[in-house]
Amino acid sequence: MLLPGITSTAVVVEATHRLMMVEASSVLDEEIKNLPRYLKKHPHVVKQMSNHLAIPGKIEELDVEILQITPKIIKESQAVKTKYGFLSNDSLTVRLMEELGISMLALNDLDFRRVEWLKLYVPSVDDVPSP
Secondary structure: OOOOEEEEHHHHHHHHHHHHHHHHHHHOOOOHHHHHHHHHHOHHHHHHOOHHHHHHHHHHHOOEEEEOOOHHHHHHHHHHHHHHOOOHHHHHHHHHHHHHOOOEEEOOOHHHHHOOOOEEEOOOHHHOOOO
16 A cells, blocks of 8 residues: 655755755765855855755655645644654654644654654665665
8 A cells, every 4th residue: 555645845955955964075074063054155065066956856756745834833833842852843744744634654763752643664774675
């Protein structure tokens, strides 16, 4: 049985940003924690990177619906931070799922175990195909 894929604009933006940082770390001799500041000061480097640009299109190709984050969800997600100790993007994800009645989540972040009503699907080493 195939389940529909759903994500949010916040997750797409975060994935794109993280891939940009990975891409930058592979070509620059900078500590990862310093990369955002370095890239802000060196926009010509950002212009040369391209791998991260494909993320939104790849997600779209997977037929994953990308949901918008509304001001209402942002405001309501603040209570999720307090309840579970999540950072902003994770609290947005939980609040959006709650709003939509979604209880299944596939990801590689065990922090979400704190949410008692979520059913997590976490990839294991056995799930990764051999080269």
